[in-house]
Structure formats: structure tokens, C-alpha cells
Amino acid sequence: MHVLSSMFIVIFLMAVVFIGAGVLKWQYLFGVIIPYISIAVFVLGVIMRVLKWAGAPVPFRIPTTCGQQKSLSWIKQNKLEAPFTFWQVVARMFMEVFFFRSLFRNTKAELHEGKNLVYGSDKWLWAAGLAFHYSFLIIILRHFRFFTEPALFFIEPIQALDGFFQIGVPELYLTSIILIGAVTFLFLRRIMIPQVRYISLPADYFPLYVIFSIAATGICMRHFYKVDIVYVKQMVTGLLTLNPVVPEGIGSVFYIHLFLVCFLLAYFPYSKLMHFAGVFFSPTRNLANNNRAKRHINPWNPKVKTHTYEEWEDEFREVMKDAGMPLEKE
Amino acid sequence: MAEKLIKPEELAQGIKHTTPGGDWRDEKTELKRGCFNYGAQPSSTKYLGLPNVRKWQPMHDDWQLPENWKEIIIKGLADRLKRFRSLQVFMDICVRCGACADKCHFYIGSGDPKNMPVMRAELLRSIYRNDFTAAGKILGSIAGGRKLTVDVIKEWFYYFYQCTECRRCSVFCPYGIDTAEITMIGRELLNLLGLDIDWISTPAANCFRTGNHLGVQPHGFKDSVDFAVDDLEENTGVRVEAPINKKGAEVLFVVPSADYFGDPHYFGFLGYLALFHEIGLDYTLSAFASEGGNFGLFHSNEMMKRLNGKIYAEAKRLGVKWIIGAECGHMWRVLHQYMDTMNGPADFLEVPRSPITGTVFENAKTTRMVHICEFTADLIKHNKIKLDPNRNNHWKTTFHDSCNTSRAMGLLDEPRYILNKVCNHFYEMPENTIREQTFCCGSGSGIGTDENLEMRMRGGLPRANAVKYVHEKHGVNLLSCICAIDKATLPPLLEYWVPGVEVAALHELVGNALVMTGEKDRTTDLRGQEFVNNGKEGSEDV
Numbered sequence: 056m057h058v059l060s061s062m063f064i065v066i067f068l069m070a071v072v073f074i075g076a077g078v079l080k081w082q083y084l085f086g087v088i089i090p091y092i093s094i095a096v097f098v099l100g101v102i103m104r105v106l107k108w109a110g111a112p113v114p115f116r117i118p119t120t121c122g123q124q125k126s127l128s129w130i131k132q133n134k135l136e137a138p139f140t141f142w143q144v145v146a147r148m149f150m151e152v153f154f155f156r157s158l159f160r161n162t163k164a165e166l167h168e169g170k171n172l173v174y175g176s177d178k179w180l181w182a183a184g185l186a187f188h189y190s191f192l193i194i195i196l197r198h199f200r201f202f203t204e205p206a207l208f209f210i211e212p213i214q215a216l217d218g219f220f221q222i223g224v225p226e227l228y229l230t231s232i233i234l235i236g237a238v239t240f241l242f243l244r245r246i247m248i249p250q251v252r253y254i255s256l257p258a259d260y261f262p263l264y265v266i267f268s269i270a271a272t273g274i275c276m277r278h279f280y281k282v283d284i285v286y287v288k289q290m291v292t293g294l295l296t297l298n299p300v301v302p303e304g305i306g307s308v309f310y311i312h313l314f315l316v317c318f319l320l321a322y323f324p325y326s327k328l329m330h331f332a333g334v335f336f337s338p339t340r341n342l343a344n345n346n347r348a349k350r351h352i353n354p355w356n357p358k359v360k361t362h363t364y365e366e367w368e369d370e371f372r373e374v375m376k377d378a379g380m381p382l383e384k385e
Numbered sequence: 386m387a388e389k390l391i392k393p394e395e396l397a398q399g400i401k402h403t404t405p406g407g408d409w410r411d412e413k414t415e416l417k418r419g420c421f422n423y424g425a426q427p428s429s430t431k432y433l434g435l436p437n438v439r440k441w442q443p444m445h446d447d448w449q450l451p452e453n454w455k456e457i458i459i460k461g462l463a464d465r466l467k468r469f470r471s472l473q474v475f476m477d478i479c480v481r482c483g484a485c486a487d488k489c490h491f492y493i494g495s496g497d498p499k500n501m502p503v504m505r506a507e508l509l510r511s512i513y514r515n516d517f518t519a520a521g522k523i524l525g526s527i528a529g530g531r532k533l534t535v536d537v538i539k540e541w542f543y544y545f546y547q548c549t550e551c552r553r554c555s556v557f558c559p560y561g562i563d564t565a566e567i568t569m570i571g572r573e574l575l576n577l578l579g580l581d582i583d584w585i586s587t588p589a590a591n592c593f594r595t596g597n598h599l600g601v602q603p604h605g606f607k608d609s610v611d612f613a614v615d616d617l618e619e620n621t622g623v624r625v626e627a628p629i630n631k632k633g634a635e636v637l638f639v640v641p642s643a644d645y646f647g648d649p650h651y652f653g654f655l656g657y658l659a660l661f662h663e664i665g666l667d668y669t670l671s672a673f674a675s676e677g678g679n680f681g682l683f684h685s686n687e688m689m690k691r692l693n694g695k696i697y698a699e700a701k702r703l704g705v706k707w708i709i710g711a712e713c714g715h716m717w718r719v720l721h722q723y724m725d726t727m728n729g730p731a732d733f734l735e736v737p738r739s740p741i742t743g744t745v746f747e748n749a750k751t752t753r754m755v756h757i758c759e760f761t762a763d764l765i766k767h768n769k770i771k772l773d774p775n776r777n778n779h780w781k782t783t784f785h786d787s788c789n790t791s792r793a794m795g796l797l798d799e800p801r802y803i804l805n806k807v808c809n810h811f812y813e814m815p816e817n818t819i820r821e822q823t824f825c826c827g828s829g830s831g832i833g834t835d836e837n838l839e840m841r842m843r844g845g846l847p848r849a850n851a852v853k854y855v856h857e858k859h860g861v862n863l864l865s866c867i868c869a870i871d872k873a874t875l876p877p878l879l880e881y882w883v884p885g886v887e888v889a890a891l892h893e894l895v896g897n898a899l900v901m902t903g904e905k906d907r908t909t910d911l912r913g914q915e916f917v918n919n920g921k922e923g924s925e926d927v
Contacts, residue, residue, distance in 0.1 A: 088504060108474055112468065114469060114686070115722060115726055116414055117471065119793070120793060120794055120795035121556050121821040122795060124794060125748050126759050126796070126799060127759060127762060129765070137795035155559055160556065160822075162487075164488075170850075184559070194912070206501055227560055238819035245614075249404040251481075253483060254481045257527055258529055259480070259481050312554065325518070327477070330479075332479040333474050334559070334561075336470060337560050337562070339561035346725070346752070349750075350725055351725065356726070356727065359694070361433065362695070364698060380603055380604070380607055380672065381630045
């Protein structure tokens, strides 16, 4: 059910734009007002969410140690998996954020003949996740050619590399294919693996549909239903310089593409997509494993009722005396 | 008491890693006998001053919740969201990728999809979404929320006490989401309603009162230690001293109480006594701090602090310079990750420095507390003790990393170094089951009771399976470990899944191998078993 319901929502959204921008010609709404609103929602939403996290204290130092601690001088510490210093933590986080280190470890457990457990390496999720995020990043960077005049220095080389195989005219970007492929994989795995299907909510399918649709409309505009790049660039630079213009002659596909991007932006701060910022806040990963070497402060460290030695001795004095144990008070 | 348990083969054959169709939120959880723990005795919860004291059992329909239970939970959750960044972040950022799913021993052994770590967290997240997020308040179920009902509370109880807080899932999570944190907070919330289990509350109450979980009173503690001293003399011919509450000793030595009462822990205790005597360490035990293990960890951070507090208090009173902690998993999680924050600063102690080797334990600079394995490894490295590994020739050993010392501390190589020096036959279990990927004994975090036996055997299946592998391949007959709960719960687990493998403390093997000054001609190990080829006729295999 969740698979379909979220799909219908995305189709509905696309239909709304098609009618709104394409038929009713509310292009100012879809080309100017909504982009501005969504960017504002995105920026403010992300800031508020991050501030909310940052505002909650980390009472205890709870790193998950995935390797040897720093202890005796002749025992080799695993600096990446059990970091002891700030810079070792930075290195650990770098590996997490840029290479998905923890996911790389993934294994699959299987029960064979009903009694033998077998573990195998399983890197598909890691590979697809990495492909998805990096191709997405490159596509976003590529889009800067629409936003800046002259184009920024990194755009040429990225485009050249991305279109390396020069398939078709205009040449097909590899990242377009990789993104579509990765999203499809992530989607299929969600519906085909029973355990993953079981845990999936509409909020898990929904962003996949949206991203797929954004990619599909983007490819569509480049290769099949071409839009006039000059108009688009005029419009986007207008938005960025706060002098919005709505040139005539941009087709509905562009508006659908733009609207879904806006929608994704606005949806971002209120969804699981916030994992992009949250990973930096995860106390099991971003704390050094120097718990016994460096004091950590809990701002709300509670006062608790304890049982003092005096109370304890008062209760057991007689039996201790009989047993000849040392006492504070005879 | 114990629930009837089916045969191992039957249990294993019955494990199906399938999922029901449909939405998990529509299913009602049935509490299955053999898979949950009994409710707390009113006497214990009353002694600890916990809320909603009453006679209560999970199998009853009516859990006698306080009238305003919903309000208590919502308020409790709101409060914890403000106090724990981990909770706030872990509620928000899970993408449900499923990487954690088959990493949980309870899921592997039960096939129950709600034992997938992600699901365990979703049990709480669904309520969080419904009552604490804008989307949930408006869209409810579509946004992944569900209404808080008594059935939800029962489901929480069932599954939060089917998690041993072992953190294996957290190793694999791309965001480091730690189900132990979720479980701990889930249990705190349940405790607000008086939903305590007896195997946590009663040890905690005992510990609070007498100083240890077993409720052993000071004179009983002394008897037990004296008995060990006699035992050791009989075995080695050496009379050791084991001071209790000795003021001005250099080191306070804290053990889990099972070490001086339980079997096979006790043999490890003999090992400590022999070792400390041999190196001439000026130490003392304490009858007041006669427990390092901390059942408060399984209850709430407040309870953990209450029970932990006595260690520093006693170190101060006795005027020791620093502290050594014995083999114990949860104890070391608390000592390593919480103690200094909760009950520090320990500025009345000195930075630990081994009086035998002169090594300064830089990694324990502020807690001033050293793990026995760090201490012993340092001794061996500096050739301060004489060891005869041939005396452990009757054992073919493997090593079980306890969850807490590995994943919440990173103590991995020290015990292996020791093991390699004290025995000749050491075989590692498969690599996906050791070190940071180690599998839990299935009975940690206060759920190691008889009434919960089926779930324990299920949860321990992955551990046992790895032991079985080395048992069959190398003839391993001894699983050594450094955790009191392991020593208590692994023997029945292995007896069920891998008969023929014993469990031992690492320091039992140290005690066997230790050549003591003035010892008699030793013919038996600390258990009283005959040595085999104890070096005199040469080693049995080359």
C-alpha cells in the first residue's frame, strides 16, 4: 500500500504543475513564488532542525568502538575505528561521510540447513548508496552552468568527464544513467526484500519517486523534449539576483522538474533526508574514545539518592564486628 | 520456574526469516512464554523508591498502569528528547536501509521481524512521529505515526527486554544509530509506569543495600574471600592474603560479585588472588563496593549512577591511589563510558601507575581506573611473572569478546595477548563473529533468567554457532571470556547448542599458568582437574 500511495502523491503533484503552469499559465507562481518559498523553507528548516539537535546535550561519551582502543604503548591503536584525539575523530567522520565506511562493513547472515549460520560480504547497498549520492552531487554541480555567467571553473571538467563516452548529441551524461540506475536499485530492493519492505514507510518510497521523477524530467528536457536553455538561464539568474523574470516559451516539463526540486527542498528538513546533517551529530561516531583519559561533563548530571558508607556500616556493624572486619565506628 | 524448552534441532529448524505482509503497526504483539521476564517484586521496587509499586506480572491482562500513564510516557519522552541528543538524532535520521536487520542475534535466532534493530527503534519512533513531529500530528499514520495505546506499551516491554544493548547493529549503521540507546530510554520510560522486571530490580535493590547484587552481607563477603584463600592454598600450596576494607592500600580492586560466588567465575577470582600475591601488589577489596557490575545500566541512568557512586566513595574513604576493575562486561561499559561523567572528578586519586612495571596508564588518566587485562598484559610484556602455558594444555581455547568491552571500549588485543602467553592452543572464531563484530551471549542487560530461557537460547544461537565451528574444526573445548554475565549464561547456552565446551575466565587460565614463588608441585588446575602434559613430558602437539 505504501508503495502505491506515495506514488500517487507524486503523480498528483506532477499533474498539479502540468495544469497550473502548462494549462492555466500560472508561471509566476511556479517559476518564482514557489522556488523562493521552498528555498526559504529548506534553509530555515535545516537550520532549525540542526539547532534543535545542537541544543540537546550529549550527557555521556558513548562512541561505538569498532577497533582497538588506545591503551598500552606497544598495543597498536586503531585510530580510525577507536579514535582518541579530535583529529582522529575527524578522520573517522571523513570516512563515514565520504566513503560510507560503516555500510562498507555490511554482511549478510544466512541460516543454512536450519542450523549453520553463514556470513557473507554484502556491499550492494554500499555501492548503490555511494553511486546514488555521488552522481546526485555531480548532477547538482553540473547544474551550476545554468546559474552562473561565466560558468564556474569546475563545470567544464566535470561535464567533460561526465560526457566522456560521447554517446548521442547532446552527449549522454554518465551520472544521469547512474542516478536513475541507483534509484531504481534502491527502490527495487525496498519492494523485493521482504524485511526491507516490512520496515518501509511511505516516507521511504516518496523521496525515491520524487528523485526519480526529477531525474527523468531532466533527461527528458536534455534529450527528448528540449527546452530553450537561454530562457531557462535567464529565469534562474533572475531568481538568484532577486530580479525574477518569467520568459515565455518554457515548456511544462521544465516546470514539473523545477517544482519537484522545490518540493524536495521544502520536504527535506522534515524528513529522513536530514540524515545528511544528522550523521555529523551522531554521538556514537563523532566522539573520541578517550572516556577514561578526558573528563566529559553532563550538563544535567542528576542528584541521586545513594547509600552512603556510614549508613551501610550502621546497618551491618554488628555482623562486621563479629567477623573481625575493620570499622569506622566501634 | 523454567519454561519447557524444545530440542535444539527443533528450535533451529523453526527459525524462519520471513515477514508477514501488511503494515506492522496493525499487528498486535502476543507475549510468548519463555520469551519475557517476570515483573519485579514489590519489595525491591519499594526499597529503591520506584513508581507504581504493586504485584504485577506481564502475562496478566491488566498491567495495573497508573491512571495517567499516557501523560507520564509523553512527558517522559519529551523530557528525554531534551536531555539526550542521541535520542533526538536517532529518532530523526534513520533511513530504514535495513543494514542493521540481520546483525541482531535476537533477530537471527528468532526470525521475529520486530527484533530487527530498526524495528525495535520504530516501535518508539512511531510514537515520536505521532506526538512530536508536525507531519505526524497532521498526517498521523501516513507520516508513519501510530497512536499510543496499552498494546504499544506491552509491545515495548516485550521487545525492549529482548534487546541486550550489545550495540552490534550500531557498528553497521551508516549513521551510527545505536539501538542500545533506544532500548535504554525505552526501558526508562517503561520504568516510569512501574514496568520493572525482577531480574533487574532485585539485584539493583540488593546492590544498593549490601553493596552487591547477590545481597551478600559484609561478613558473607569475607567468608567467601577467606574460602577462596583456603582453596587457593590447597591448590598451590601458597597462602595468599586478600585484604578487605584495608585503609591506605595502593589499589582498590573491584570485582563483579559473581566472581567470588559463581561458577566458573570463581576460578578467575582465584587467578586474581594468585597473581596479586605473586607480584606483591598492595591492594584491597571492599565489602561496601563489593560489586563492579551495574544492573542500574539496564534500568535508568539515575539508577546506574546510584549504584556506581560507591566505587569512588570507597576509594576516597580507603585512601587508595587508583583502582583496578576485574573481568566484567557491563561493569566496564559503565566504568569506561559513564563513571567519570556521573561521579567524577576522581581528583582524590592518582594517575594509575603500575608499581611493578612503572607503566603509567595514560588512557585512564582521569577515571584512574584500569582494566585487569591492561594491567596483566603490561606485567607479562615486562616479564614480571613466570608463566607455564603447558599447564593449560588440557584446554583448547577460543576467546569470546564481550559486547561491552569490545564495542563500548575497544579492549580487543590485550586479552588476546594474555591468552597467547598463558596457553598453547588458542583458536579464533570466524572473523565476522569476533572483535567489534562479536556476538552477544544473548542474556546480557539483565534478562538472563530461567523464565526467559527460550529467548536466551535463540539470542545466543549466533554466538554458539561460531563456537561450534571451532569446536568441530579444532576441537576447542573451552570458551574463555572476560564478562561475568557471559560466565553465568554461556554455560547453559553452550550446553544447549554445543555440548562439550566449557566456559572460563581469562584469569583462570592466567592462574593455571602462573608459576608462584614457593608453590608446591602442582598437579591440578584451579578447578581441581589434572594437568595434561604439563610441561614435564613435553607439549602434546607441535
